Amino acid sequence: MMRFLIPLVVFVVLVGFLWKGLALDPSEVPTPLLNKPAPAFKLQELQNASQTLSPANLRGKVWLLNVWASWCVSCREEHPVLLRYSKTGEVPIYGLNYKDQRKDALRWLQQFGNPYVANGFDTDGQVGIDYGVYGVPETYVIDRQGVIRHKHIGPITDTVWRDEIMPIVRKLKG
Amino acid sequence: MKQLFAVLLVLFAWSVNTYAKEAEPVMGDEALQERVMKLAGELRCLVCQGESLAESHSDFAKDMLVKIRELIQQGKTNQEVKDYLVERYGDFILYRPPFSGITAYIWVAPFVLAVAGAGLLIFNIRRRRERMKVAPLSEEEQARVNSLLKEDAGDGKAAMASEGDRP
């Protein structure tokens, strides 16, 4: 007699998962680099080719690494947000200009504003691969010891900045 | 004049030589290309997520193919290439979920289900037969059955036989 209830029970469990699934984004890939040292690199600076950008030089600071490109439409969406929050000076934003042309990137920054303290010019995307970048924009939160503590995939909105990124930054700053 | 002619002849011969040839593989070396594509078939495109790197048209897939080729040319083995990518992108980039942790359940589940289903079926058939054990017929009843069957048989054996085998 009870066995006739089995399909119903299985169905209820299934629905539970489906309901939970509605709130999730299935395409987000979690990074294996979480809580691991940020991969080292030494890239030419975007605006000044004679200077370089390297995570090693940023030890002692809590900072954001924002991966962007001039050809990326979603980056335009998040740009005003970054611009606004960069002015508060709470946390420095460094950029990784990913698979771009120097003059296009510079033009883009000139046109839309520059929230970045400095930009690494990763034209062949090699550093992006080391960081597990598979789409743009992506943003990493890196602590004073150079360890990646958070990765956000997709454009940063006000809500994301306020509720997701800044709490982590504040905790890391101590 | 003769020299000019000779130069032109050489140029002509050289250009004809490079004119129409057997197309070379995109990666220059057929064996290399095959190895890259085979490996790419075992890795997922993170942008399309349903397709492998070999199938996908996306820019990400193209970049990954270039990277894989680079790594192979540096002398890495297939496993080392996979490890390199897993280090950066996680297990997710492997198209075939590794047999570990949660995925072990997923690999094993179908066979468990099939065996369980078969077991359930056999159990059910047995139980049904026990429930439906019919009492044997008495001699009189058996005689009636026989005479009835003989009547029907006269109406055409073919129809009876085919009735029994109809899908």
Place this chain on the structure above:
Amino acid sequence: MIPEIGHFALIVALCVALVQGTLPLVGAARGIPRWMALARPAAQGQFVFVAISYACLTYAFIHSDFSVLYVAEHSNSALPLIYRIAGVWGGHEGSLLLWILMLSIWMLAVTVFSRHLPEEMVARVLGVMGLVSVGFLCFIIFTSDPFQRLLPAAPDGQDLNPLLQDPGLAIHPPMLYMGYVGFSVAFAFAIAALLGGKLDATWARWSRPWTTVAWMFLTCGIALGSWWSYYVLGWGGWWFWDPVENASFMPWLVGTALIHSLAVTEKRGSFKSWTVLLAIFAFSLSLLGTFLVRSGVLTSVHSFASDPKRGLFILIFLVIVVGSSLMLYAWRAPKVGLGGSFAMVSRESLLLANNVLFTTAAATVLLGTLAPLFVDALVAVGMLGPTNKISVGAPYFNLVFVPIMFFAVFLMAVGPIAKWKKANVPELAARLKWGGVTSVVIAVIMPFLLGHWSWLVSLGILMAFWIIFAVAQGMWERLQRTHSDRSWLGRLVGLPKSFLGMQLAHLGVAVFILGVTVIGGYEVGKDVKMNIGDTVEVGGYTFRFDGVMSVPGPNYEATRGIIKVFKDGVPLEELHPEKRVYRVQRQPMTNAAIDSGFFRHLFVALGEPVGNGGWSVRVYYKPLVSWIWLGCVMMALGGLLAISDRRYRTLARKQREQLRGGADASVSVAPQPKPALTRAEVKS
């Protein structure tokens, strides 16, 4: 004005559906003839209003009315007419309207082809379908209105997704939906039987043709989808185990189990509760598929723009429909009798073993498709670490699916020749012995002849020929038994259509397996850089690149490659693969060129320009690939043949007379299915 009429028609349809979904059901429960009699006119009325609504949306598309939001999002003034008509179902809202239209067509069919069924049954079946219709109409009206206005109107539309601008769009979704929705009829019959408390062989006989027709449409729909994605997506793959593909495959697997299960119930009155459960599952999977595709819960190349709010609505609808039917099942099924008994080895048990396999296959596909979601959910509640994220792709499904199907194929030969109730194992073995041995021999030798030997190819050939010989054996034995003075061809045609249909469908499976095996084992592809005049040799054919030219299209710009094909120096074809950029959506599309032959396809696609006028080109030699879809077509034709069986026609007349005589339908001995159904179904 027209869009408003369309919207209003939907609302009227909803009201009619509400009536149809309540009064006849109550009428059947309480024995109120007038309420039961409402079912037919209500269903017909619903069809009228849904059709009006659909026509209004089509009108808006054809006349490029960009003041309708849906039209503005999915059409364009430069879009060719055929895609303006087919594009109606190119997006979420319109495809839902198509769903509802299909449902109303099926309801109409039920009203027409059910004259011989008792009024109670008809009332319940249409009542249940009416309730389903209520759900979908509410969904459309409250969350996915295709008639929503865009004010001010857009100057031009965003164009239909270039991937959909293809003849495949014109046929694949309608076929697929006819199948999906058709299972609602089988579902309605099952629920009606549970509600009425009468579940017997007669019910199975009524249900079977409807189920078979729905299954036929679904088979064609899936095959069309596979064929379409073959020449549009990827590099000529024919199945990707993509979640949306799986969403259509699961109902098909359960539907196949259902058809076979109905055979047992019709013939022997056994395993009725199992058959009813399968009918519920088949339609539930159709609904689940609808949910998966539109809720954003899974990533897929096919999914519609996702909206979790809509997902929630469908989920709730799913819970109501499936939850209540499973509760009804748990309540009523135990009271259903057991039917005849049978031996451990008998046609019944073999058919049921087949069902276990197909259901396991469906469960496996479900598990693999939802596994990523399960893991994500467990991670979200903290039961698993985040690095456990998985995705399950083709390697998993292929590896797991093949062994299950291997056993099913084995049964496919044994089942049809086994006796009902009790089969004699040594006798079966003796009859199958020669076919088995010959298949093994062929399977061992043939791979060498085709190129190189491999386990997988050998296995595939073994499975295919095992079926082929079993079909031949079955036909031979059957022909021998017919005592007639006609020629063997005459006797062949005289065999029962249901028998012929079964053999044809099984043969289709063999053809399908051969196609899959050969192309899997012997496909050859090369990815090469070609300058003008360069050649490449693939599969015994020579391909020469003769450059590219620019070709403007109605709503796109194309770069067309010119590839000449030679065999042994003899020029055969000129192929024109294209790279298109659609003017509005600016998404680059690769349109491959295919030279299709019965035994092989030559597949050429442009890659990227490599400088100096050269291009990277992918060239494939694909042997027997068309057999994949040929096999599916044969399966569908087998189904068609089966429902044209005489017994559904001549005996219906007897049944009508009996009904008029007031005899109790379920007690009568003669089978009582639909009369004209067969002829009309053949036409459709």
